[in-house]
Amino acid sequence: MDGRHGVPTCVADVGTTADDTPSTAPAPVPPTAVGPGLIDGLDEGVVVCDRAGVVRAANAAARDLLPDLRVGEVVDVARCEVLARAVHGEGPGTGSFEAVVEHPEGERHVRGRRGPVLGPTPPPPPEPGEGDSTWFLRDVTGEHARTDTLLAAQERAAFLAEAGRALHGVLHLDRTARRVVALAVPRLAAGAVLVMRHDDQVIWAATELGGGRPRLGHAAASALTRVPRVAAALADEGGGVDVDPWLAEELATLTGLDAPGSGAPLRACPVPVTGVVDALVVLAGPRAAGGDVTDPEEDLLSSYVARAGAALAAAALHEEQAHLGAVLQESLAAPRLPETDGVVWGAAYRPARETMRVGGDFYEVVGPRGEEGRSAFLLGDVCGKGIEAAVLSGRVRQSWHALRLLEDRPARLLPLLNTALLDAVATRDEGPRFATMVLGDARPQDDGSVALRLATGGHPPPLVLRADGGVETVPVAGMLVGGLREARFGEAEVLLGPGDTCLLYSDGVVEARGPGDFFGEERLAAALPACAGAPAAVVCEYLEQTVVEWLDGHDHDDVALLAIQAPA
Amino acid sequence: MADLTIRTERTDSDAIVSVGGDLDYDSHGRLEQALDAALDGGPPSGLVVDLADVTYCDSCGLRVLLGAQARARDVGATFVLQGAQGQPARALKLTGLDQVFG
Structure with a gap:
């Protein structure tokens, strides 16, 4: 710093300096003589110029900030x-300014303001000349850097918050995949590709360079054998993946698109998703925001990828759940009733409102086989709800279908079913899993009546609605099916005259809980006479409606009804 | 709908579990745990389950009672079910379990 040599002694009165010094010529301030040491000791840079713009004095801070500043030369x-x-x-006239200046140590941000006129002593000139000016310069580079950092952090937080909002609750795997790549562009990269494996398929989503609606594709998981290194990257639980030309080639192979972000540098980021899906986000090209990939940007990327992972996992789980529910509903869907000569069938089935709480009510009707012309029927209820109930009711129905080929007499069929269910449970150490049911067969008679044979296990006894409106309870009882080795089951025979109806129903009917009480067997029996003479299907529909009205919006278990009728 | 209540008392020889409220799909797991606990650690010579205050019992509730009876037998304890009335009593009768629990 040879500029320090020959620096005139400075005069300063820094203490009286005001920030908002008027832009017009400062009020003359009597200069005070101070030594060069004092002005040099100031943190703030001080530059004194004469009217021609020649620097008459500059302290050490000013010379540090502006290394080319020379006393005795024009300030330019x-x-x-x-x-x-x-x-x-020529300035804006405010007397203060901000500037960015070149500096050997990098760009500096300088904030300057005009100060009171100072006279350097000793002269020349002894008195400040007219038109002299003094400038205070402050290095605000650090301040600027802090502000920039803060703004950048705010911007990253806002991006993540927005991404989180956009990804949250989509709960659809394809749509979530599209959003993951769409949101990444342009903030994180010029282009993005997501590859994930879920169950037995590969799903990919890719943006064009620069954005646009992402494209989406599905492939069988076996497609991954053609892209071994993408497959390896998918399996990678953590850490980055080395990126070399293979990535672009393999992505092109997988997606059938031109190498995504062709020519642009690619980087791969495995998505941390536990157990549900394997996913990999590939970013292409420089970020639109520009600048170096700094540590905060790395943090941003990993935070984004983590959010994407959470959204993908949630969507995948939701889809699995929805699929499970659909399969469950399908397995529990009411079967079609056969058309049989001499017997009229009707049924109603109303599953519990929530899919996963659907209980195990079921019924089955199989038309006549053989010369005797007996149709077989079954209505029952397994304990539990949801998947557990679906599995058990499936087991009961399949066992019934198989066993009735060997034994058609209801009172003998029930003990066989009981043993079969107990054996199935015993081999799995499941604890009690039982069902209640009414089963039987119906054989039309020559005179138009229908002969029923019924057996029950732990189930409400059937009701008979005579054509004239009379209601009878079939006197038959029995124990749970599949609960006890020593269970006993009752049997009954019922003759339905023309227009008579036998009604089988599940617990959900009598245990429907309205605002005050259970619907109960008495109300059911009382509702029946109104249906006298109605077709079987109408009887069931009417009763279902009556139960729903009783519920008055309250939750309910499954409701199942099966009516067997001799044609009027 | 009444919340399930469970109170367990120990005498010198017996564990008495008094149950109240709705014993159904949502609540049966709690009774199962309570009955397991009553049979664990120095099993009683008798397990008594009192259903006097039970307002509703579905097949899940029956299943818990059947399971408890089996476990009581395994640890050499007698199993007594008492006090059921209203719907729970009807459910026990309908399923034939009233004979089983005698």
Whole structure:
């Protein structure tokens, strides 16, 4: 710093300096003589110029900030144009400015303001000349850097919050995949590709370079054998993946698109998703925001990828759940009733409102086989709900279908079913899994009546609605099916005259809980006479409606009804 | 709908579990745990389950009672079910379990 040599002694009165010094010529302040040591000791840079713009004095801080500043030369040589213009009276006239200046240690942000006129002593000139000016310069580079950091952090937080909102609750795997790549562009990269494996398929989503609606594709998981390194990257639980030309080639192979982000540098980021899906996000090209990939940007990327992972996992789980529910509903769907000569069938089935709480009510009707012309029927209820109930009711129905081929007499069929269910449970150490049911067969008679044979296990006894409106309870009882080795089951025979109806129903009917009480067997029996003479299907529909009205919006278990009728 | 209540008392020889409220799909797991606990650690010579205050019992509830009877037998304890009335009593009768629990 040879500029320090020959620096005139400075005069300063820094203490009286006001920030908002008027832009017009400062009020003359009597200069105070101070030693060069004092002005040099100031943190703030001080530059004194005469009217021609020649620097008459500059302290150490000013020379540090503007290394080209020379005392005795015009201020312009300091390569701080804004200061030069201010000194020459060409500035905005506010007396203060901000500037970015070149500096051997990198760009510096300089904030300057005009100060009171100071006279360097000893002269020349002994008194400040008219038109002299003094400038205080402050290095605000650090301040700027802090502000920039803060703004950048806010921007990243806002991006993540927005991405989180956009990804949250989509709960659809394809749509979530599209959003993951769409949101990444342009903030994180110029292009993005997501590859994931879920169950037995590969799903990919890719943006064009620069954005646009992402494209989406599905492939069998076996497609991964053609892209071994993508497959390996998918399996990678953590850490980055080395990116070399293979990535672009394999992505092109997989997606059938031109190498995504062709020519642009690619980087792969495995998505941390536990157990549900394997996913990999590939970013292409420089980020639109520009600048170096700094540590905060790395953090942003991993935070984004983590959010994407959570959204993908949620969507995948939701789809699995929905699929499970659909399969469950399908397995529990009411079967079609056969058309049989001499017997009229009707049924109603109303599953519990929530899919996963659907209980195990079921019924089956199989038309006549053989010469005797007996149709077989079954209505029952297994304990539990949801998947557990579906599995058990499936077991009961399949066992019934198989066993009735060997034994058609209801009172003998039930013990066989009981043993079969107990054996199935015993082999799995499941604890009690039982069902209640009414089963039987119906044989039309020559005179138009229908002969029923019924057996029950732990189930409400059937009701008979005579054509004239009379209601009878079939006197038959029995124990749970599949609960006890020593269970006993009752049997009954019922003759339905023309227009008579036998009604089988599940617990859900009598245990329907309205605002006050259970619907109960008495109300059911009381509702029946109104249906006298109605077709079987109408009887069931009417009763179902009656139960629903009783519920008055309350939750309910499954409701199943099966009516067997001799044609009127 | 009444919440399930469970109170367990120990005498010198017996564990008495008094149950109240709705014993159904949602609540049966709690009774199962309570009955397991009553049979664990120095099993009683008798397990008594009192259903006097039970307002509703579905097949899940019956299943818990059947399971408890089996476990009581395994640890050499007698199993007594008492007090059921209203719907729970009807459910026990309908399923033939009233004979089983005698």
